[in-house]
Amino acid sequence: MESHWLTHAKRLQAIASTGLHFCKDVHDRERYQEIADIAHDMLAQLGNVPLERITDLVSDFAQRYSTPMVEVRGALIEDGKILLVREQHDGLWALPGGYADVGLSASENVIKEIHEEAGLEVAVRALYGVRHKAKGPYKADHRDFYKLYFLCERQGGPAPVAGSEATDAGFFALEQLPPLSLGRTVERDIQEAFDFQQGKTTQVLFD
Template structure:
């Protein structure tokens, strides 16, 4: 669960950015701009990162009504083991996935990510979890996310392989996982995939 001050700063930044877009009053625009500057300075201090990085993180969503980003993740369980990929960015392991691309459905997005990151072809079985990143035990993030988790199945016999974004890929036992990239996935996401696959439990929404 993220820090209360981080939650407030993110909310203030979103409101000020949205206000700037919709206001017709020059004086209100100036006030919203000042509020945005304060919010981004708070985010910079809380994240201990340069202000320029904050500007880059939020610029892609700084038009119109600011909404959370969407992250898609795919769980493939085969012979009692789950597919994980090793991220080049931090050297840690995660379920294949990433930002949802515009123009593709959530299912299309995750199948594309699995093929790009693990080199295998898959199909979607079902959606097993929808999570608000800020409310869970992921590493804190200056951005806001909804995370969609899909249970998928491999449809070919190819061996998982590294790609341009990953340095390794393979199947792992649920109780013997490598170090996880906890900004992307946490153990409960993996446990939920096994529960859904074995028991067809209802979708976890939190």
């Protein structure tokens, strides 16, 4: 779970972003901009990164009502093993998925991501988890995310092959997981997929 300071800094940033988008009064805009500057400085110091890096991460700052980003992940389990892909970014492993694209439903995004990252055609069976990234055991992030997890089934086809957004893909047993990319997937996400697939959990898990 992220620190209280990171949570507060992100909340201040969101308030400033929304305020600057809607506010017309020049004096109030100055105050919102001051809050934004403070929030960005806090985030830069908390992450030990240049201030420019923080502003780059929020390219839509003050352009709309500030809301969490959406990430989708797909769990494909076959013969007691789960599909994982090796991320280009850090060389670690994760459930296939990524940012949700505009114009596609959540399930359509999952289907697209698994095809792009592992070369497989799948159908979405069920939603098994909706997680707030900030409240989970993930690597800290300056952005705010809702993470949606779907259980999938393969629609035939060959063995998984890494696509353009991954360097490797394969199936792994729960007790033999490779090093995970903890900003994207933690062991809990994988355990919950197995539990749902085996009927141990029948309701969507959420924060």
